[in-house]
Amino acid sequence: MLSYIIRRLLLLPLILLGVTFLIFCVFSLLSPTERLSTYVHDPADLRSPQSVQRLINKYHLNDPFPLGYINWLGRMVHLDLGWSRAANQPVWEAICQRFPDTLELVLYSIIPVILIGIWLGVISAVHHNDMLDQIIRVTAIIGWSLPSFIFGLFVLFIFYGILGWFPPGRLSIWAQDIVYAGVNFKSYTHLITIDALLNGNIPILWDALRHLIAPIITLSYIYWAGLLRITRSSMLGTLRKDYVRTARAKGVDEHTVIHLHAKRNALIPVMTIAGMMIISMLGGVVITETVFTYPGVGFWMASAAQQLDYGSAISFALLFATIMVLGNLVVDVSYALIDPRVRLE
Amino acid sequence: MNRTIRKLFSNISSLVGIVLLIIFIIIAIFAPQIAPSLSDNPYQVPRMCWDVNPHAPGFIMSDDIREIYNYMGKNVKNDRAICGTAEGGYDIFYGLIWGTRTAFKIGLITVLLSMLIGLILGSISAYFGGWIDEILMRITDIFLSFPFLVAAMVLTTILGRGLDKVMIALITFGWMGYARLIRGNILSAKEETYVMAAKALGVNDTKIIWKHLLPNTIFPVMVQATMNIGSMVVTAAALSFLGVGAPVGYADWGQMVSFARNWIIGSSGHAGQYWYAVFYPGIFIVLFVLSWNLIGDTLRDILDPRLRGEL
Secondary structure (H helix, E strand, C coil): CHHHHHHHHHHHHHHHHHHHHHHHHHHCCCCHHHHHCCCCCCHHHHCCHHHHHHHHHHCCCCCCHHHHHHHHHHHHHCCCCCEECCCCEEHHHHHHHHHHHHHHHHHHHHHHHHHHHHHHHHHHHHCCCCHHHHHHHHHHHHHHHCCHHHHHHHHHHHHHHHCCCCCCCCCCHHHHHHHHHCCCCCCCCCCHHHHHHHHCCHHHHHHHHHHHHHHHHHHHHHHHHHHHHHHHHHHHHHHCCHHHHHHHHCCCCHHHHHHHHHHHHHHHHHHHHHHHHHHHHHHHHHHHHHHCCCCCHHHHHHHHHHCCCHHHHHHHHHHHHHHHHHHHHHHHHHHHHHCHHHHCC | CHHHHHHHHHCHHHHHHHHHHHHHHHHHHCHHHHCCCCCCCCCECCECCCCCCCECCCEECCHHHHHHHHHCCCCCCCCEECCCECHHHEEHHHHHHHHHHHHHHHHHHHHHHHHHHHHHHHHHHHHHCHHHHHHHHHHHHHHHCCCHHHHHHHHHHHHCCCHHHHHHHHHHCCCHHHHHHHHHHHHHHHCCHHHHHHHHCCCCHHHHHHHHHHHHHHHHHHHHHHHHHHHHHHHHHHHHHHCCCCCCCECCHHHHHHHHHHHCCEECCEECCCHHHHHHHHHHHHHHHHHHHHHHHHHHHHHCHHHCCCC
């Protein structure tokens, strides 16, 4: 067990180094002048060819590949990620400012993914090939086939266009005035719903939730649909195991067999995948946030990509890869802790 | 094999998938007949007018555009936008029909190439094992550290706009699943007696991989590939939707949806006024992906030995 964790921990820096190397390879596809655009924020610096050349030398953009990589890596480690034209502020500042909003969206989306995904998956497996199973399966396949940008537009249309319940954006204008002015509203966590609770400001909490619900529906549908499929097939496999048959033969009632004997074992692989899904949900925020003009990291990333803001795009890839690598490590280690069979490998 | 095909046709959901797929294939093949092209590049969607706002189905080509075509010596036969026009006057119907070809092109090319890369790396990794395996699998891990959409998006941003760039990005970050799957399958097949026998007879490595290991491990990969075609097309459409995919005006479903983005709410008092701008492209994408997923889902249940004989 310990050796497994140690091995994973030793591999971690290696993987992260590989990630940065891959990103730098992609980055190197750009010419030095294009790469320079990620560091310059004052057009006056680019007035003459001499000053461009001077800046290229200053940022070591013309160095041979290995030297350039080491230099770039050094700047990344010091969080000097360049200047974002799309956000009009340094990239790192932009990340810090937008990340809490994205985190809030993802954290709330986990709830329906876990609850609905697993619950429906178990029901579907227990009623294998029944009408109920078919309906749940079709719902899942549709959710899985429905691209999030189309589903998102649909949700926006229904809940905002027709019903007018859940507007896009993050906060209404009156609420923005209160939250961002910070006079009667203190930011403790930068997660607006939590802050609103801590400040005891119920109207703000309600307003923040109103803007969150539609993106949550959009972001979570595809994931709970995916988790449902996995839960279903894992549960189907477990229900055929000998020990389940033994339990039934002993005369244990069906409810106990399903919930106490089968479900617990079936959910072990599901939990790992659920962990990975939650991590990869961060990738799904790009589309969801763009559809709902929700001002998180994903929305900024999309506008950065459209404006060819290379520095932001690269940093975004780095940020997400780091989160994913760390998240996967946590998932794998906790999996090994839960399931003794993994430790033996 | 015959059993598999028979089951595919006897299962309702896969039958629906097959029928849908055949319809799409017919649309793709007969695109020039269904929606005749007016320019040299058939993938450029013609504009029906210069207006920014969409127009309802049945909109007739504006006179100034007709004049341009007449001046070019083109005889405009289809001057009616059957499914309406998108933002900028682009003909939705034309975009959908030729977009079917784009979808097949993206889906088949990206999946085949990423499967090939995965096949090569996975089989090398599994067959030789040891440090070769270790290195290849760690490289796979590194590529897997990026969320697929984010990685494809960043790479397309760097490479620039264009369908070929999108496909390169999708392949670059799309092969890892295949490599892992093939490696796992071969590792278990390697222990089978027929491989040992071939080895004992002195058959060379390449031949063992191609003749014995791959045919016996390819089925799960085919299921994966079938499902993957849909998701590749969706990701390409998503990139177009975000504005980094195909160039503006290219016959591509994702772009058609992105044209509709600003109009989805409708004007005040007329919610859903521009429903057609998102409905038609949306339904095409959904049905295309659904058809592949339905087929793949049934294939997996059929080929899964644990569930064999229970369908």
